[in-house]
Amino acid sequence: MGAKLRRIFLAGIFTAIPVYVTYKVLEIIFQFMDRFLAPVVQPIIIHYLGFSIPGLGLVMMIIALFLLGLFVTNFLGRALYGYFEKIVVRIPIASNVYSFAKQIVQTFSRDQRSAFLKVVWLQYPRQGLWALGFVTGTSQSEDGESHYNIFVPTTPNPTSGYVVFMAQKDTIEADLSIEEGFKLLISGGALSRGSHRFRYDKTQGGSLELPEAGSESGDGSGSRQ
Numbered sequence: 001m002g003a004k005l006r007r008i009f010l011a012g013i014f015t016a017i018p019v020y021v022t023y024k025v026l027e028i029i030f031q032f033m034d035r036f037l038a039p040v041v042q043p044i045i046i047h048y049l050g051f052s053i054p055g056l057g058l059v060m061m062i063i064a065l066f067l068l069g070l071f072v073t074n075f076l077g078r079a080l081y082g083y084f085e086k087i088v089v090r091i092p093i094a095s096n097v098y099s100f101a102k103q104i105v106q107t108f109s110r111d112q113r114s115a116f117l118k119v120v121w122l123q124y125p126r127q128g129l130w131a132l133g134f135v136t137g138t139s140q141s142e143d144g145e146s147h148y149n150i151f152v153p154t155t156p157n158p159t160s161g162y163v164v165f166m167a168q169k170d171t172i173e174a175d176l177s178i179e180e181g182f183k184l185l186i187s188g189g190a191l192s193r194g195s196h197r198f199r200y201d202k203t204q205g206g207s208l209e210l211p212e213a214g215s216e217s218g219d220g221s222g223s224r225q
Contacts, residue, residue, distance in 0.1 A: 033058040103159040116151070119174040119181040121196070122166055124152060132174065132181055139165060156186050 041060060045051075071077040089095040116134040124131040133150035140146055146168045153161035174181065174196065183191050 030058055033061045100159075116178050119176045119178060120148065120150065121172040121174050122150060122152075122164070122170065124164060124166075132176075132185060133164070133166075133171070134178065134181065136163075138168075141167075153185055155188050158182060158185050 072081050085098075088098050115136055117137070118135050120133050120135055121130050122133050123129060124133070131152050133148075133152045135148045136151050137149040138146060139149055147165045148168050148171055150164050150166055150171070151161055152164060153159075176184065
């Protein structure tokens with residue numbers, strides 16, 4: 001009985017912590033935006049309306065970001081932004097910070113994710129070790145065998161990694177979306193649902209296969225995670 005009550009109590013704690021952290025982060029952002037932009041516009045609002053508007057700074061920030069996006073998506077904006085980047089990358093410390101931040105953002109941007117076709121499991125860097133890879137394209141070897149072009153990110157920083165070219169028959173398509181694959185990598189496997197069900201069957205000359213749902217490997221020749 002005591003163990004059950006302890007589990008229920010811990011479940012309540014683990015549920016409350018992310019909710020509280022999310023609330024505090026949003027509160028800090030809200031207050032920061034209010035202090036940053038509201039003093040510019042709030043006096044005008046008070047002068048004409050006679051009262052202040054809570055959250056005005058956040059609203060102004062959203063409008064400013066929209067206008068910035070509108071600016072950098074046209075020809076003149078892209079040209080000026082490119083010129084700005086050339087200046088920043090020449091500044092020693094600023095260039096490192098800017099490049100790192102940009103890589104992080106690009107990794108999770110929709111345009112970057114759209115470059116990945118699907119998520120696959122592959123045995124890399126050697127047989128028996130399973131890695132998560134993102135297919136970026138296809139190619140063929142000289143003998144005509146179909147290969148995947150696979151990006152294998154590092155953990156927990158997925159902005160770096162390795163590119164491998166592996167025969168399609170030697171990969172297993174993962175039952176994961178691109179977003180789920182990145183979450184699994186960044187968490188260091190902590191967000192794994194524990195039922196990926198991949199297996200290497202030595203009896204098939206190095207080919208890879210997925211076991212059927214509900215089946216178990218009884219010959220001891222395969223490994224499962």
